[in-house]
Amino acid sequence: MIRGSDLLDLPIFDNKETKKLAYLKSFLLNLYTRKIEALTVKKNMLLNNIIYIPVYNISQISSDKIIIRLDTINKSSKYNIDLSQYVDYQQIINKTIIGYDESILGIVRDIWINEITWEYLAYEISEGYFDDFMSGRKLMYSNQEYRIEENNLQLSENLIVASYDNFLLDKF
Numbered sequence: 001m002i003r004g005s006d007l008l009d010l011p012i013f014d015n016k017e018t019k020k021l022a023y024l025k026s027f028l029l030n031l032y033t034r035k036i037e038a039l040t041v042k043k044n045m046l047l048n049n050i051i052y053i054p055v056y057n058i059s060q061i062s063s064d065k066i067i068i069r070l071d072t073i074n075k076s077s078k079y080n081i082d083l084s085q086y087v088d089y090q091q092i093i094n095k096t097i098i099g100y101d102e103s104i105l106g107i108v109r110d111i112w113i114n115e116i117t118w119e120y121l122a123y124e125i126s127e128g129y130f131d132d133f134m135s136g137r138k139l140m141y142s143n144q145e146y147r148i149e150e151n152n153l154q155l156s157e158n159l160i161v162a163s164y165d166n167f168l169l170d171k172f
Contacts, residue, residue: 001112001113001114001115001121002061002112002113002115003110003111003112003113003124004027004089004110004111004112004113004120005110006063007024007027007061007066007113008024008025008026009023009024009025010023010024010064010065010066011023011064011065011066012024012039012041012053012065012066012067012068013065013066013067013068014067014068014069015059015060015067015068015069021043021068022041022042022043022051023041023042024039024040024041024066025040025041025042025050026039026040026088026089026090027039027040027088027089028040028052028081028083028086028087028088028089029086029087029088029089029092029111029120030085030086031086031087031148032085034119034120034121034142034143035055035117035118035119035120036055036113036118036119036120037054037055037081037086037118038052038053038054038055038081038086039052039053039055039058039066040052040088041053052081053068055118057069061115087148089111091148092108092111092123092148092153093108093109093110094107094108094109095107095108095148095151095152095153096151096152096153097123097125097140097152097153097155098152098153098154098155099155100154100155100156100157105125105127105155106125106126106127106128106138107125107126107127108123108124108125108153109124109125109126109137110123110124111123111124111142112124112139119142120142121141121142122139122140122141122142123139123140123142123153124137124138124139125137125138125139125140144156144157145157
């Protein structure tokens with residue numbers, strides 16, 4: 001498993017050449033399947049030239065780069081995606097989590113992704129710097145019922161959280 005923030009700004013290479021093709025800017029989350037559907041990449045750091053690469057075109061992820069199948073960047077510029085079906089990773093981060101009883105439960109700081117199946121399994125929640133330091137961040141399972149509003153994630157039921165150790169044991 002990997003954090004979403006660990007993937008941001010990684011260079012993207014094809015599997016034949018050693019030159020950088022682009023940088024990962026973000027990724028698109030499908031709220032119904034709970035999967036990452038496509039990477040949002042910038043071909044040039046200076047220009048706002050953004051394209052989407054479907055995750056099935058990724059051949060390898062390492063800590064310092066993402067390798068995609070040959071010529072995926074050129075074909076992906078023709079890849080049409082209906083953005084109304086997806087939420088961008090950047091739109092989830094820093095949203096306040098509101099419980100079904102209207103209590104503030106924390107702030108989404110990251111998401112945890114299974115890099116093999118591309119499912120996002122949990123949201124990393126911060127209750128504040130002091131709580132992060134004293135007890136650590138919590139993980140909210142992504143399969144809980146919620147709706148995304150302008151400034152928050154509104155839960156429909158009680159929040160189910162796990163510590164990192166319990167979460168990793170539960171998922172593997």
